[in-house]
Amino acid sequence: MSYCPICDGFLSSFGHTCPPLWEVCDAEDCDDQDWQTIREIDAEEAAREYAGKADSDSGGGPHERTVLVRAPGSTDVKRFFITFDYSIDYYAREA
Template identity: 50%
Template sequence: MSDCTKCGEYMFFPERHTCSPKWEVIDADECGENDWKTIHALDGEDAAAKYAEQRDDRNGEGPRERTVIVREPGASDEKRFSITFEYSVDYSAQEQS
């Protein structure tokens, strides 16, 4: 078991793996027309969420909202998705004997 070299998804059963469709994505506020990235995802909404997760390289210090534009590869029709996210730190305790 390993990650697919094309789409990056973890393959539970490599012999039955099929990559998700490709989508072109871009951050509406921080990127230019030449910055489109390709994401493998089930649909446009999933592509927008995956892209936002990949762009969050600030370990919780980045923006809490993002607008992502998604289109099919080479298409002119675009969809805009508002992405909101929050960071969480969870603690748990266990009594020591």
């Protein structure tokens, strides 16, 4: 399998288009230099991706954060309220 050198997406025989760029940051800590760039299919997915990368796997219980998302260079900012929790799932099967 081969992957796109720009977005790391799977290159298929049907063609490939990289997802658009989005600028994202945490609403609680967002200065001009805090915006990060993420490639995702839409603004909501960009907010989820940012939250997933910003949080560690060691937290416990439900969490929340507000993420700001905009198109690169745009002043039109969308605000997404993200909630999440960590879970450990155990599965058993007879040996």
